[in-house]
Amino acid sequence: MKTFFRYFGYQLKDSALRTIVVSLFSFFYTMSLADTGIFLDHVYNADTGRYDREVANCYLIFFYILLIILVYVIPMMELSRFKNRRNLDTLYFFPLSRTKLALVHYFVGILQFLAAYTLSFGVVAFCIIEIPLFYQSFLIPCYLGMLFSSLLVYTFVCYLFSSENTVFDGVVTSLWWIALPTLVYLIPRTIHSSFDFGKPSAFWYVLFGPMILFGEVFSACFEFGASATGDAIDYFKEEWYMLLIWTALAGLAFFLYLRTFQKKGAEKAGAPSSSPVGLQFLIPAWGYLGFWFVLQLDSAILIFMTILSILIGYFILRRSFKLKKKDLLCAALTIFLALAVFLAAPQAERLIERIASEKDPDYTLVTTPNFDEVEAPVFLQGCTPKEFGATIKRFSSYSDKQGNVDVYMELSFSEKELMMNYLDLLRADAADPNAPYSGLYALSSSLIDGHTTLFSTKYTLDSIATPTAGCILTISRRNDKKCIMECDYGVISYSKESLTVIQSYCHGSFERGAVKGIPVLATKYFHNGFKVSFKE
Amino acid sequence: MIEVKNLNHSFGKHQVLENINLTLPEHTVMGLVGINGAGKSTLLRLISGVYAPQSGEILIDGIKNTDENARKSLFFLPDDPYYTIYTTGNKMFELYKVFFPAMDKKLFLHYLDTFKLKASKPIRNFSKGMRRQLYIALALSAKPKYILLDEAFDGLDPLSRLAFKHAINVAVEEGGASVLISSHALRELEDFCDSYVLIDNKTVASSGDLAEKVNRYCKFQLAFKEPPAEDAFKGLPALSVEQTGRFVRIVLEGDAEEMKEALQGLDPAVLEEMPMDFEELFIHEVKERGYMR
Structure with a gap:
């Protein structure tokens, strides 16, 4: 053990300069972006009767990006020396077991991360606690929570990077396993709201990789501090097993990391990929998924590009245009399998519809990507939103099995007065039983701009709350059995006598909600809102 | 004593060493010879623990070489040792001292002085021969019981070779070390090796006392x-x-x-x-x- 600690001390000393550089970079990065803006929004707290302030995520997103960079780059810097055969001739002959060697570099990397993270967190915390009415007691739990989730990702990167034989393959494999599934989750939803799968259950988290968990912990920590209501933490109370799964997987990754060090031959350093979780697995696995997906899009060019991508993947694996027979066989088998599965299904359902139906089994999502083709509901006494100078930012409609249709529109008004006029019309329309879309509107507006969200169903209006702070939200009765309330970006409170809904939102995702006094049947969170089913 | 018993090793499907048996006694200098690609460097890496053999056993003073304690008495100098762009002689000494606490700084500096090298200069600026001289100085100042040298004379000028051979002799006679040295400079080996092992066709083709063989x-x-x-x-x-x-x-x-x-x-x-x-x-x-x- 003495040798272990001596080597650990040596490596700490040897990495001191690197630690200082990384920490300074993190510090100045967070400092320089502090001016990007920490937007404050007003959140009415019905319990306290005061306006709380909420920290917008703009600045925090940059901090989040920094953490991602650190948990990727630091293990790669520590472990890249083991990808060189010349280095291994010396490092492996040293009288220190490979397990201990692996542990030294693992913990040295963690300490480097800790220094950079602590320094940059300090800057972020300082910026936040400057804001009045912010709950400062959250800082330490926030620090520890994000540290924990960062270390989970760090451990995965250590294993994936060390499983490969070269630095390049290690970087590609780590990114492919961790970042790519997350991007599959994130990118489509930013392109179009139809691809918003909502807040995924733990199963999807496992599939989409630890970065999703990382992001959720990150958001939860800051939201908890902003509101101290613990609503974001409530999510974890329901999906606690997600945290457990990923912690267990990280433990497995750590074990495999040590095992890789013990078992992998030094002669493999610099050789083409031979990792069981590396390119040889990823290329056919993702090739299959990608090819099966593009088959459903009926696009010949995408199909061709997918096949080409598979081949390019093998060229990169072999680092040559000369592929082995087994590579070509694997590529052919991948394509054949994807095609076979696609053709075997009686009707090729659109993937988006299937996922959407998982979100709410009572609803079928129908999306209309081209807003010009949208037939805006002619329920506003013959007026369409466009006639009020509104731009339709998002539009989707849900139809349930009973034939009820929910229309969801997100409108942006150029002037607040126009928005208020529109609101008046909506209220008038809501009272008209003959209107084709009579009844219920959930509406919200923000103090920041004239951004308005419109939601309507054909059910009877239950109550309309008086606008407070320029916001209105209404609840509808879905059917005789239960009351369902849907809103975006809302903080709500409800009492039997009257329903008062206070809502605010800012750009970016923000969710929280609490329903008091009414037994809640179920709460389901989505990316841009939540749905609460409760008993009347 | 280092014992190699029934050692077999291959790289993928390519068998490199087959049924290797050899013994490196104490207080001796053994030359490891063979044509290019015979497996000399592979054998040295197997003995030093860099590679793990597919089958067979390597014992260092009766302990398996996979045990880190066994390797405490062994120093392996590969043909192209590890260093980074900022590494100096002093830094390398500090690194090796972590694993060989008995390393003698004075002796190290003495050898550097003999080779006219500066410990504070970055290794990247050294020529091939100078790097080898530095690592030989490290090996000798570590005073290990067993020294494995791969292509030890490669890059050394005639004077350095003389100094090196002298230093090895001192290490063996006064320090009680055993040296296994692989080299293509057979004339140099002949000067100071007590015994030899010829690796050919994946196995030990011949071995024994060098002087006896020549005589x-x-x-x-x-x-x-x-x-x-x-x-x-x-x-x-x-x-x-x-x-x-x-x-x-x-x-x-x-x-x-x-x-x-x-x-x-x-x-x-x-x-x-x-x-x-x-x-x-x-x-x-x-x-x-x-x-x-």
Whole structure:
């Protein structure tokens, strides 16, 4: 053990300069972006009767990006020396077991991360606690929570990077396993709201990789501090097993990391990929998924590009245009399998519809990507939103099995007065039983701009709350059995006598909600809102 | 003592070493020789624990070499050692001292002084030979019980070679070290190796006392008045016969005096005994095994 600690001390000393550089970079990065803006929004707290302030995520997103960079780059810097055969001739002959060697570099990397993270967190915390009415007691739990989730990702990167034989393959494999599934989750939803799968259950988290968990912990920590209501933490109370799964997987990754060090031959350093979780697995696995997906899009060019991508993947694996027979066989088998599965299904359902139906089994999502083709509901006494100078930012409609249709529109008004006029019309329309879309509107507006969200169903209006702070939200009765309330970006409170809904939102995702006094049947969170089913 | 028992190793489907058995006794210098690609470096890496053998056993003083304690008495100097762009001699010393606490800084600096090297200079600025000198200085100042050197003389100038050989002798005689040294500079090895191991065709082709091996053969140069017949040397235990007209060079196995007497019977105009060296024996031996370039 003495040798272990001596080597650990040596490596700490040897990495001191690197630690200082990384920490300074993190510090100045967070400092320089502090001016990007920490937007404050007003959140009415019905319990306290005061306006709380909420920290917008703009600045925090940059901090989040920094953490991602650190948990990727630091293990790669520590472990890249083991990808060189010349280095291994010396490092492996040293009288220190490979397990201990692996542990030294693992913990040295963690300490480097800790220094950079602590320094940059300090800057972020300082910026936040400057804001009045912010709950400062959250800082330490926030620090520890994000540290924990960062270390989970760090451990995965250590294993994936060390499983490969070269630095390049290690970087590609780590990114492919961790970042790519997350991007599959994130990118489509930013392109179009139809691809918003909502807040995924733990199963999807496992599939989409630890970065999703990382992001959720990150958001939860800051939201908890902003509101101290613990609503974001409530999510974890329901999906606690997600945290457990990923912690267990990280433990497995750590074990495999040590095992890789013990078992992998030094002669493999610099050789083409031979990792069981590396390119040889990823290329056919993702090739299959990608090819099966593009088959459903009926696009010949995408199909061709997918096949080409598979081949390019093998060229990169072999680092040559000369592929082995087994590579070509694997590529052919991948394509054949994807095609076979696609053709075997009686009707090729659109993937988006299937996922959407998982979100709410009572609803079928129908999306209309081209807003010009949208037939805006002619329920506003013959007026369409466009006639009020509104731009339709998002539009989707849900139809349930009973034939009820929910229309969801997100409108942006150029002037607040126009928005208020529109609101008046909506209220008038809501009272008209003959209107084709009579009844219920959930509406919200923000103090920041004239951004308005419109939601309507054909059910009877239950109550309309008086606008407070320029916001209105209404609840509808879905059917005789239960009351369902849907809103975006809302903080709500409800009492039997009257329903008062206070809502605010800012750009970016923000969710929280609490329903008091009414037994809640179920709460389901989505990316841009939540749905609460409760008993009347 | 280092014992290698029934060692087998391959890289993928390519078998590199097969059924290797050898023993490195204490207080000895053993030369490890073989043609390029014979497996000398692989064997050194297997003994030092860099590679794990597929089968067989390597014991260092009775303990398996996979045990980190066994390797505490061993120093392996590969042909291209590890360093980074900012590494200096001092930094390398600090690194090795972590694992060999008994490393002697004064001795290290003494050897550097002998080789005219500066410990504070970055290694990246050293020539190949200078880097080798630095690492030899590290190896000797570590005072390990076993030193494994791969291509030890590579890049060293003649003076450095002399200094190196002297230092090895001191380490063995006074320090009690055992050295296993692989090199293609067979003439250098002959000067100070006690024993040798020849690796050929994946296995140990021959081994033993080096002086004894060399002394078993003798070499003569003859000149005749007339070119001798092709079968003139047929009855002699000749390892090789090179004839150029009236001049003949012959290597014979046996006692030098007896062979000289036998050659006198052929009535040469000139008969001269030549020194026999290990390199020549090596060439003969591998040629016999079918290796030709």
